[in-house]
Amino acid sequence: MAKMKIAALISGRGSNLQALIDACKEPGYPAAITLVIANVPGAMGLERAELAGIRTMVIDHRQFDGRESFEDAMHEALVDAGIELVCLAGFMRLVTDGFVRRWWDRLINIHPSLLPAFKGLDVQERAIEAGVRFSGCTIHFLRPEMDAGPIIAQAVVPIDAADNADTLAARILAQEHRLYPLAVRLIAEGRVRVVEERVHIDGATAPEGTLINPLD
Ligand code: GRF
Numbered sequence: 001m002a003k004m005k006i007a008a009l010i011s012g013r014g015s016n017l018q019a020l021i022d023a024c025k026e027p028g029y030p031a032a033i034t035l036v037i038a039n040v041p042g043a044m045g046l047e048r049a050e051l052a053g054i055r056t057m058v059i060d061h062r063q064f065d066g067r068e069s070f071e072d073a074m075h076e077a078l079v080d081a082g083i084e085l086v087c088l089a090g091f092m093r094l095v096t097d098g099f100v101r102r103w104w105d106r107l108i109n110i111h112p113s114l115l116p117a118f119k120g121l122d123v124q125e126r127a128i129e130a131g132v133r134f135s136g137c138t139i140h141f142l143r144p145e146m147d148a149g150p151i152i153a154q155a156v157v158p159i160d161a162a163d164n165a166d167t168l169a170a171r172i173l174a175q176e177h178r179l180y181p182l183a184v185r186l187i188a189e190g191r192v193r194v195v196e197e198r199v200h201i202d203g204a205t206a207p208e209g210t211l212i213n214p215l216d
Contacts, residue, residue, distance in 0.1 A: 004188035007035040007083040009074070011092040014045020015173065016110055016180050020087065021052045023181030030188035035081045037074055039093055055081070061093055071099040078103075085187060088142070089180070097144040105194055107142045108187070110180055112172045114138060114154055119147035124172065125165040134158055135168065137176045139183040141194060150199045152192060153183045 008017045017036065024032050036049035036056045049056045057077055064070035070093075078086060088109040100107060113123040115138040118130075127135040136156040143149035155175035159168060186192050191202040 001030070003030055003032040004084050005034045005082050006031050006085045006087055006184065006188075007037060007078055007081065008033055008045075008049075008087045008089045009091040010036060010038050010043055010045040010089050011040045012043050012045065012090050014043065014048045014090065016089040016176055017045045018048050019177035019180055020089070020184060021048060021054070023184070029181075029185065031085070031184050035077065035083060037077060039070075039091070045090070067093075067096050068098065071096060075099065075102055085184070087180070087184065094146060095142065100142050100144050103142070105141055108139055108152065108183065109142055109147070109149075110176055111138050111140070111147050112169065112176065114156065115140060115147055115151060122165070124168040128159060128163055128165065128168060132159060135172060137172050137179055139179055141199070150194050150197050152186070152199050152201075153179055155179045 006020075008020060010017055020033055023029050033049075033054050036045065036054055038046050038056070038058050039061045041058050041060055046056050046058070059070065059073050059077065061070045064073065084106065086103050086107045088107070111119075111123070113119075113127060114134070114136045117132070118126050118135070124135070134156050136154055138154045139152045141149040141152065155178065157168075157171045157175055186201055193200045193202065
């Protein structure tokens with residue numbers, strides 16, 4: 001079966017991109033990254049993509065007079081490349097309703113908290129300050145509201161009394177790197193359906209809508 005063509009949009013380090021690149025190398029993995037777009041020239045993730053022989057593009061938002069024209073350029077590049085699924089991987093720009101609608105149910109994001117808790121930035125610090133005992137990461141389809149949309153998969157990590165934002169971020173990141181390839185695989189296998197804004201995963205052993213925890 002043809003592999004699903006995916007693109008990653010990045011702004012920086014690209015460690016989640018690397019996790020996806022590594023997964024795509026596994027025999028039988030049902031998706032291939034064929035395009036990486038960065039909105040920041042020199043983003044470290046671009047090097048990772050180049051090393052893996054993946055086509056890269058820099059579409060610098062500062063070169064455009066507004067969000068719409070910036071997103072039009074990205075949209076055109078994605079369509080030209082025949083992209084079927086767009087993965088935001090540390091992409092630090094909010095996208096407009098228009099872009100979300102054009103990629104409805106084909107645009108996913110990873111966020112380092114258990115959504116809907118702790119949307120936005122500095123989430124590890126805020127989780128520690130709030131005194132929650134667990135945090136984690138979430139992969140979700142994008143919707144026009146920030147960090148919202150049907151949840152595909154989550155992984156939980158405990159918070160220790162000794163944690164600071166950096167130690168917690170590192171523990172969550174290790175799970176992000178397992179979760180993103182898992183979610184993309186489920187989508188590429190055609191097993192993920194959105195019904196009334198909730199995700200159903202065909203053939204998952206866990207009951208519908210529950211956490212798929214890579215720690216299991
Ligand atoms: C990750 O923590 C991701 O959840 C968040 O931004 C960070 C990106 O890290 N959206 P990287 O660029 O993938 O290393």
